[in-house]
Amino acid sequence: xxxxxxxxxxRISLEPKLTGRTITGVSIELPKMIQNPAPEELxxxxxGRTITGVxxxxxxxxxxxxxxxxxxxxLRMTGQLTVEDADFPPGKATYFKVHLDNDTELRFNxxxxxxxxxxxxxxxxxxxLSRLGPEPLSDEFTPERLKQIFARHxxxxxxxxLNQEMIAGxxxxxxxxxxxxxxxxxxxxxxxxxxxxxxALCHAIRxxxxxxxxxxxxxxxxxxxxxxxxxxxxxYLRVYGRKGEPCTVCGAPIAKMMFGGRGxxxxxxxxx
DNA sequence: CAATCAACCTGGGTGC
DNA sequence: TGCACCCAGGTTGATT
Numbered sequence: 220x221x222x223x224x225x226x227x228x229x230r231i232s233l234e235p236k237l238t239g240r241t242i243t244g245v246s247i248e249l250p251k252m253i254q255n256p257a258p259e260e261l262x263x264x265x266x267g268r269t270i271t272g273v274x275x276x277x278x279x280x281x282x283x284x285x286x287x288x289x290x291x292x293x294l295r296m297t298g299q300l301t302v303e304d305a306d307f308p309p310g311k312a313t314y315f316k317v318h319l320d321n322d323t324e325l326r327f328n329x330x331x332x333x334x335x336x337x338x339x340x341x342x343x344x345x346x347x348l349s350r351l352g353p354e355p356l357s358d359e360f361t362p363e364r365l366k367q368i369f370a371r372h373x374x375x376x377x378x379x380x381l382n383q384e385m386i387a388g389x390x391x392x393x394x395x396x397x398x399x400x401x402x403x404x405x406x407x408x409x410x411x412x413x414x415x416x417x418x419a420l421c422h423a424i425r426x427x428x429x430x431x432x433x434x435x436x437x438x439x440x441x442x443x444x445x446x447x448x449x450x451x452x453x454x455y456l457r458v459y460g461r462k463g464e465p466c467t468v469c470g471a472p473i474a475k476m477m478f479g480g481r482g483x484x485x486x487x488x489x490x491x
Numbered sequence: 492c493a494a495t496c497a498a499c500c501t502g503g504g505t506g507c
Numbered sequence: 508t509g510c511a512c513c514c515a516g517g518t519t520g521a522t523t
Contacts, residue, residue, distance in 0.1 A: 220516035251499095278517080295517050297501080312501090331500045333517070349518095374493075383518085390516055439516065440503080459516095480495075482514080 220296045220442050223355070223388030224431035225450065226278050229300050232445030233325070234273040236302040237282060240319040241269045249314035252329070255337040255348065264338055265290065265317065276344060277351045277387030282325075288340045290317070291348075295333035297441045301326050330441065351387040355424050360386075362417040369409035369417075376412070376420070377405035378479045389424065392437055392459045395484045396427040399458045404490045405483050430455065458484040 221229070242265045250258035265284075274281040280300065282290040292300065303309070305322045315327035315336060327334060339345050352368060353360050368385050379385050380394040389397070398405055400423035403416060412420070436442055436450030439460065443449060453460070457467050462475040466486040474487045 222516065225516080293517085295499095296515070329500095330502075331515090333499065335518090372492090378494095381517090392516060437516075442516070 220298065220440075221294045221436070222278060222390035222393050223275075224393070224428055224452070225436035225442050225444075226275050226280055226294065226388075227432050228436045228450060229294075229445045230273050230275045230280055233280075233300060233302060236323070236445070237270045237319075237325065238272055239270065240321060240323075242266060242284075242317055243320050244318040246316040246318070247314075249332060252315055252327070252332070252334055252336055254335045255339060261336075261338060264288075276354070277349075277383055278390070279344060279349070281342075281344075283342070287342060288338065289342060289344075291337040291339070291344060292327065293335045293337075294329070295331070295335065297330040298334035299328040299441065299443045299447075301328070301443070301445055301447050350384050352383065352385045353387065355386055355388060356428060360421065360425070362414065362421045365417050365421050366412075366414070369412065372409050374409050375405060375479065376403055376407045376409050377481075377483060379409045380424075381479070381481070386424070388428070391481050392439075392456070393424070393427050393431065395459045396457055397423040399423075399484075399486060399490060400426060402489055405478055405485055458486060460484070 244266055245262045247253060247258050253261055256264060268284045270282055271285055272283045278293060280292045302323050302325050305324050309326055310328040312330045313326050313328045317325040337348055353364060377394055380389045401420040431437060431452040434450055434452035434455060435444055437452040438449035439453060458473050461473045463472050466473055466489060469488045471486055471488040473484055475482055475484050
């Protein structure tokens with residue numbers, strides 16, 4: 220579900236509600252969700268700790284704790300994070316809660332139970348948990364860097380965009396949207412891209428992610444921001460979910476195919 | 492190294 | 508109304 224823009228939107232809404240709060244306890248209803256320490260060890264690691272800020276790396280939300288440690292959450296497909304009053308009834312699929320010192324709690328709701336929680340004593344996500352490529356909205360994300368990352372890989376560009384070790388944060392929606400904006404067919408091999416195409420792709424990735432953050436993310440079904448509200452970028456998608464509808468540039472019907480196991484939308488004319 | 496598939500889960504949509 | 512089946516914003520691990 221949530222890709223970089225959705226996690227960033229959640230981060231923005233949670234940060235003021237979490238920063239400065241002290242954790243008083245946790246509730247774990249689904250132990251398998253706790254990935255890193257043993258679930259029974261998590262509470263003693265968190266209780267009494269003060270939250271110093273909320274960051275994001277790729278699709279991971281990073282809750283910073285006093286003393287250089289991090290509580291990280293990955294929402295996978297249907298995860299939702301909200302901060303609510305402790306006496307407000309939680310959603311049906313709320314499997315993890317972090318109780319705070321002002322009678323509110325951070326709630327992790329996840330219908331499909333794919334979401335993961337990690338704790339580690341560092342700011343960087345340990346490589347043993349996840350290795351992530353550069354942040355696409357950072358200054359280090361340039362056409363030259365992209366060329367470097369793609370070099371020697373005989374790999375379809377759509378698959379490359381979904382590979383978090385190559386670029387962090389892009390998922391199925393924004394991969395399709397970026398390839399459309401860049402005018403690239405999803406099956407193009409990354410080591411065949413010209414400098415001009417790399418430049419276009421780099422720019423397209425930045426553009427689609429930035430636009431979506433401005434629209435508070437894309438809600439196809441489950442995604443909600445930290446206030447429980449849907450985003451609006453679904454109204455601005457150019458190809459994703461628009462099979463059979465006219466291309467916004469040339470009017471040809473948008474095509475959908477299965478590619479690398481994922482539904483893939485593109486304009487057969489503009490991305491020929 | 493790359494590709495494919497299954498697995499992890501629940502529920503909405505579709506077609507019979 | 509029921510039911511079987513496909514599909515979904517993600518990631519990982521086994522297998523070829």
